[in-house]
Structure formats: C-alpha cells, structure tokens
Amino acid sequence: MLGLALSLLLLLPSVCQAVLGEPESSVAQDRKFSATKTYRKRTQNVVSVHELVSDALTIREFAANGIIFAVAWNGMSHPDVSQLFGKQFEIFRQQNERVRKLPGRGPGKVDAGNLVVEYSGHMRSVRGRAYLLNQIPPGFSLEDIQ
Amino acid sequence: MASRVSIPLMVAAGLCLSHCGNNESDKAVQKVIVAGTPVSGSNVLSIQVGGGMSVCGSASYPNEPCTSVTLCQVGTSTCQTISDILVDTGSVGLRVFSSAISLSLTNIVDGSSNTLAQCAQFGSGSTWGPMATADVVLGGESAVTMPIQLINSSFKTVPGSCNFHLETSPSFAGFNGILGVGQFREDCGTTCAVSNSNGMYFACPSASSTCSGTTVAVANQVPNPVHKLPVNNNGVIVAMPSVPDTGAWKVTGSLILGVGTQTNNQPLGTETVYLSNSTGNFTTTFNSTTFTNQAFTDTGSNALFFPAAVGPATCSAGSIAPGFFCPTSTQSNTATVAGSSGGSSGSVSFKIANAVSLLNNGDTAFHNLGGTMNTYFDWGLPFFFGRTVTVVIQGKTATGLTGTGPYIAF
Numbered sequence: 001m002l003g004l005a006l007s008l009l010l011l012l013p014s015v016c017q018a019v020l021g022e023p024e025s026s027v028a029q030d031r032k033f034s035a036t037k038t039y040r041k042r043t044q045n046v047v048s049v050h051e052l053v054s055d056a057l058t059i060r061e062f063a064a065n066g067i068i069f070a071v072a073w074n075g076m077s078h079p080d081v082s083q084l085f086g087k088q089f090e091i092f093r094q095q096n097e098r099v100r101k102l103p104g105r106g107p108g109k110v111d112a113g114n115l116v117v118e119y120s121g122h123m124r125s126v127r128g129r130a131y132l133l134n135q136i137p138p139g140f141s142l143e144d145i146q
Numbered sequence: 147m148a149s150r151v152s153i154p155l156m157v158a159a160g161l162c163l164s165h166c167g168n169n170e171s172d173k174a175v176q177k178v179i180v181a182g183t184p185v186s187g188s189n190v191l192s193i194q195v196g197g198g199m200s201v202c203g204s205a206s207y208p209n210e211p212c213t214s215v216t217l218c219q220v221g222t223s224t225c226q227t228i229s230d231i232l233v234d235t236g237s238v239g240l241r242v243f244s245s246a247i248s249l250s251l252t253n254i255v256d257g258s259s260n261t262l263a264q265c266a267q268f269g270s271g272s273t274w275g276p277m278a279t280a281d282v283v284l285g286g287e288s289a290v291t292m293p294i295q296l297i298n299s300s301f302k303t304v305p306g307s308c309n310f311h312l313e314t315s316p317s318f319a320g321f322n323g324i325l326g327v328g329q330f331r332e333d334c335g336t337t338c339a340v341s342n343s344n345g346m347y348f349a350c351p352s353a354s355s356t357c358s359g360t361t362v363a364v365a366n367q368v369p370n371p372v373h374k375l376p377v378n379n380n381g382v383i384v385a386m387p388s389v390p391d392t393g394a395w396k397v398t399g400s401l402i403l404g405v406g407t408q409t410n411n412q413p414l415g416t417e418t419v420y421l422s423n424s425t426g427n428f429t430t431t432f433n434s435t436t437f438t439n440q441a442f443t444d445t446g447s448n449a450l451f452f453p454a455a456v457g458p459a460t461c462s463a464g465s466i467a468p469g470f471f472c473p474t475s476t477q478s479n480t481a482t483v484a485g486s487s488g489g490s491s492g493s494v495s496f497k498i499a500n501a502v503s504l505l506n507n508g509d510t511a512f513h514n515l516g517g518t519m520n521t522y523f524d525w526g527l528p529f530f531f532g533r534t535v536t537v538v539i540q541g542k543t544a545t546g547l548t549g550t551g552p553y554i555a556f
Contacts, residue, residue: 055343105207107517108270108310122446122447124333
C-alpha cells in the first residue's frame with residue numbers, strides 16, 4: 001500500500017507550491033523556500049513530522065497518508081504563508097480579509113470551513129498553525145499540532 | 147479613586163451608539179471614570195484607556211491603552227504631535243501610519259539605494275511599510291533622531307510573511323501608531339543582522355514593485371525609543387489604577403520613562419524581579435499547567451489570553467466575543483509566575499468574567515476580560531490594572547532592583 005502510494009507520488013509532476021494539502025514530497029519545496037538550515041523527520045504512529053529550522057523560525061509539517069494535513073511554526077517571524085499554504089492560501093486570504101478580528105488586539109483565528117488558521121505571541125516570539133479538518137487522521141489531537 | 151459621573155440622558159444621548167436599548171430611555175447613563183494618581187515630570191507620558199478618543203477605541207476594541215508622541219523633521223522644529231498611539235510593552239519600536247503624518251520624513255536606504263522596509267511581526271498580525279528617520283519626542287524629554295516605521299500597506303507589494311492581520315488604516319487598526327517600549331533594544335536584533343530570510347527587513351529597489359529580504363545591522367534597526375534616550379533609558383514603568391469588576395468607561399494612568407533614575411521612578415521596594423529569556427518570555431503555572439518560558443506581559447494585548455484547555459467555557463462563535471471566555475459566573479483564579487531561569491516566584495490573582503456581558507455594558511476597560519490563545523499565557527492589559535509594572539531593557543540594570551534586563555518586576 002505504502003509502496004503503491006510512493007510510486008504514485010513519483011509519477012506526479014513536481015508541484016511548484018507547497019505544502020498544506022499537497023503531497024508529502026512538497027516538503028522539499030518548502031525546505032528550499034524557507035532557507036532551511038536543519039531538517040529532521042520523525043514519525044509518530046501514522047503521522048510523519050517534518051521539521052524545518054531556519055534562521056528566523058521553525059516550521060513543522062504534519063503528514064498522514066502521503067498528504068500534509070497541518071503546518072505549525074514558531075520563531076521571530078511568521079512564515080511566508082503564500083508559499084506554505086499552497087493552494088489553500090487563496091482561501092485563507094479571502095477569509096482573512098472578510099473577518100475583522102473581534103474584539104481587539106490579541107491572537108487571531110481564521111476559520112474558513114475546512115481550513116483553520118491560528119496565530120499568536122508577541123514580537124520576537126510568534127507562533128501559528130494551520131490545518132485541514134478533513135485530513136486529520138483519526139485519533140490525532142489538535143493539541144499536537146505545534 | 148473611582149468616581150461615578152452621572153450624566154443626564156440629554157447629554158448622554160449623543161454618545162449612545164448601538165449599546166443603548168429602548169428600555170434605557172428613562173434612566174441616566176452612568177459612565178465610570180477611573181483616574182490614576184498623576185505623576186509629574188518630563189519623563190511621563192499619560193496613558194488613556196477608552197473615554198472616547200478619536201481613533202483609539204473607534205474600532206470598538208476594549209482595553210486599548212493609548213498615548214501621544216511628537217515627531218519632528220530631523221534637526222528642525224517642524225513637528226507634529228500624534229495622538230492615539232498604542233502603548234505596547236509587547237513590542238519594540240515606534241510605528242506610525244504614514245496617513246497620520248503630515249511631516250516630510252526621509253525614507254532610509256541601504257548601501258545600494260534600496261529603500262528599507264519592514265514587516266513588523268506581532269502575535270496579533272503585522273504592519274508593513276518603509277523605514278524613515280525622525281526626531282522623536284517622548285513626553286518632555288529631548289528629541290532623539292532614530293529610525294521608525296511608516297505603516298503603509300500600499301507601499302510596494304506586501305511580502306508573504308506580512309499576511310496575518312495586516313493593519314491597513316488607523317480606523318481599521320484602532321490606532322494611529324504603536325509605541326513599542328518592550329524589553330529589547332531593537333525590534334529584531336542579531337537574527338536580522340546575519341540572515342536575510344528573517345521575515346522582517348526588506349530592501350526595495352526604486353524600479354521594482356517587490357522587495358527582497360535583507361540584513362540590517364543591529365545599530366540600524368528600528369530601536370526601542372526609550373533605549374535611545376540620553377537619560378531614563380533603562381526601561382519604563384507602567385502605572386495603572388484599579389478598575390471595578392463591572393468595568394470603566396475611561397481609565398487614565400502613566401507611562402514613566404526610566405527606572406530608578408530619578409525621584410518619580412524609584413522602585414517601590416516590594417517588587418519581585420522576573421527575568422525573561424532571549425525572546426522576552428518567563429514562566430507561569432496555572433491550573434496545573436506550566437507554561438515554561440511561554441508567558442509574557444503585554445499592554446498591547448487587550449485581554450488575559452491562555453489556552454482554552456485550562457480556561458472556562460468560551461463564548462459562542464456567533465456572539466460578539468468569539469474566542470473569549472464566557473463563564474456563567476465570574477471565576478477567581480491564582481497563577482504562579484517565575485523567572486525564565488528560576489529565581490523568585492510569586493502569585494498573581496485574577497478574575498475572568500463573562501466577556502459578552504462585559505462588552506455589552508458599553509464600557510471599555512476591564513480587569514477581568516479573558517480569551518483563548520494556544521500555547522502561551524499572555525498577561526495582557528487587564529494584568530496592569532491596579533499594578534505598577536516595571537520593564538527593564540536587555541543588558542540594562544536599575545538601581546534598587548536586582549538583575550540585568552530583559553526582565554519585568556512587579
């Protein structure tokens with residue numbers, strides 16, 4: 001099964017956008033784009049966690065069944081989500097513009113149906129995450145997306 | 147210190163917005179005004195929360211502490227005082243909407259004549275725009291020339307790291323600018339001096355609509371304006387009065403420059419120093435959960451924010467306060483705080499009331515407003531009510547307090 005999935009992935013044309021909602025192989029694009037200096041991969045049950053550490057931030061990408069279903073980050077700066085969110089970016093962008101964060105100045109949450117984006121922290125210590133509700137493997141806790 | 151000002155309906159009618167229901171038509175509207183003990187001195191900026199400021203609060207957000215700063219064209223007496231500036235101990239640097247400035251300020255360029263621009267990164271989102279040099283006047287202190295950010299979301303193409311809640315105008319943001327007087331000397335520090343993928347500093351060629359990540363030497367970054375003062379430059383004290391459980395319409399307090407440098411900014415002698423780590427965080431334990439180096443104090447956060455898992459019920463998604471806490475009855479809580487590398491610990495009592503009930507009463511300052519935030523424990527503005535909180539900048543010390551910044555003490 002895994003072998004079949006891998007073979008299919010190899011047959012896919014290379015994606016130019018990574019990574020949320022895209023095949024796990026798109027992590028490679030993100031490594032390049034985010035100027036990753038240290039890369040680690042670990043596996044917990046059915047979930048692979050790719051950790052990309054660059055100068056200003058650490059990005060973690062969560063994959064199951066060959067698809068990236070969540071990304072999380074922390075560091076000095078938020079990442080370039082126009083890259084990190086892939087095709088989901090436009091959905092995020094439209095909802096982000098529609099929703100006036102109420103009431104006030106604090107953490108943000110953009111709830112675009114299947115796509116949920118959250119961000120928080122303060123200058124020099126920001127973090128955030130985004131996940132696709134319908135891609136989260138059974139038994140995986142949202143608490144672990146960080 | 148709280149004074150209840152009863153305003154007859156005829157006077158108050160003009161102030162009634164959507165909060166005023168029909169059944170209030172036959173009773174006087176009471177506005178609670180709480181004035182902190184005034185502090186005199188050229189090193190004092192007044193802070194106001196609520197009370198009908200023209201821009202602060204116009205976006206209808208509560209617990210927004212604001213002040214004024216004066217900007218001048220470098221080396222001239224051509225100056226402009228800009229009101230409705232958010233006082234923010236959670237960030238560093240002065241940032242003002244270019245649309246609020248009538249002065250002619252010079253943009254800062256790099257060695258290749260590219261305009262330097264910034265995506266300032268906050269937990270709540272971002273501000274984008276070029277850097278400029280201005281003479282900055284805080285309170286009655288002398289003017290100091292320094293880089294600031296001109297907030298302008300129309301400048302070039304906004305980079306992708308600036309996509310979270312980009313502040314596009316004073317009316318959208320609810321302020322004309324941000325006065326970042328947090329624990330650091332510059333907004334970024336070493337990372338932005340050595341790596342061009344820092345997400346914060348950008349070089350913008352005049353012929354191009356896009357900007358590229360760039361490095362900026364620490365000395366040329368947007369500084370903490372307090373750090374640049376010739377005196378009173380080791381930190382600030384935020385002194386705010388207590389607010390009633392039901393909230394207040396207007397609260398005034400003081401932002402005092404310098405710590406232990408003159409008679410009006412001496413430590414009380416009762417403070418505990420909590421050292422912060424390199425990103426400005428210390429430790430807080432609440433409800434059996436320890437937020438190790440994931441807690442911070444921040445006047446710019448408008449509530450006490452912590453994870454839903456350790457808090458009471460949240461307000462419904464369709465309410466006026468989604469993501470905030472809505473307990474059926476007010477919760478009285480105690481948390482423990484400790485420095486990032488251990489040291490003394492202390493306890494902090496706080497309350498969380500029903501956010502929808504609070505916000506429906508028409509007031510704008512609350513010590514018991516709470517909301518959800520993943521991972522962190524954010525001691526926002528409610529924490530500052532009824533306290534004198536000291537912030538000491540990295541590498542600096544204060545007479546009467548033990549330790550070297552970055553730290554907070556209360």
